Amino acid sequence: MSAVIEIDGLRKTFHTLRQGRRVAVDGFDLLVEAGQIHGFLGPNGSGKTTTLRALLGLVRADGGRMSVLGAPAPARLSEVAGRVGAIVESPQFFGNFTAHRTLRLLALAGGVPTSRVDEVLEQVGLRDRGDERVKGYSLGMKQRLAVASALLKSPELLILDEPANGLDPAGIREMRDLMRSLAATGVTVLLSSHILAEIQLICDHVTIISRGRRVAAGRVDEVLAGFDQHEFQVRVAEPERAAELLRGRGLSVTDHPDHLVVAGVDEPELITRTLGEQGLWVRELVPLRPDLESVFLELTGTMPHPTVPRQVDDSALPAPDGALIELNARENREVDA
């Protein structure tokens, strides 16, 4: 598979008059290969938008190497710009224009044949609503229109920042179907999100960012498998005796009010055999698989604490691995705020 986006060691520190230096991206790596629907997942303020803006040359990076479709980015992005559709800042549309007119103007401005307008309206499911004014559109319809505008030039790569932001579950499902149909036609999609369910539903690959650093990457199922503790939920009569027997076989057992959780189980038969041999019959044996939510909370250090309200993007806190975020050594005097 060929690399469509490569980011190596990206760094970006903002300097603002009010808050001083703020490390937004801290040596971040990303690899997106052709044909993937790649989720770029991280909590609020973790550096997703800054990464995408740096990739597209909307903000100047302090360090690192990036390329898009083989062209060094952002320096030679113009060579491949015609093959890339991106929505990073939320596009503003004129409410009084219809979707059709909006796209027609964008097509004319971009040198794209206006015959594409009907095609992209069809593609995003707005064909029958294309002659309505945009101000009457729902949020989901506006998101579709935004995607349609990025599709006008038939891109090979689509970059979307938070495309499902504010959508209801049905809207997210529709967005997933749209992304899948695009991927089926060979388009590679990179989409950022802080919503786990969205990534798990829409994407096949994921890169997780926390406090400006990559903390996990790979196929969604592989990332999840990496966190599989081989745990089973067991319901049995005489749970105390059962726990003792299982511990005697070297398994780690946690007691819960009406069940046991047994970890480190490679062969579930070990549980049923150990208990059955002693006349304890298992009533329920359920594998406990990690979900992206628990993996995400663990990796990004955003697990809620019962007494401490979680702070968005608290750069002064230790990173999940315990290391304090280093401030970028390279001085950058620009004020981006």
Ligand SMILES: Nc1ncnc2c1ncn2[C@@H]1O[C@H](COP(=O)(O)OP(=O)(O)OP(=O)(O)O)[C@@H](O)[C@H]1O
């Ligand atoms: N122009 C700017 N000036 C100063 N600080 C900025 C600027 N843009 C981003 N930041 C800071 O950089 C950090 C990363 O922000 P960024 O917008 O990249 O996060 P994000 O992951 O996209 O968050 P969200 O999911 O909330 O959109 C935050 O601390 C943010 O306050």
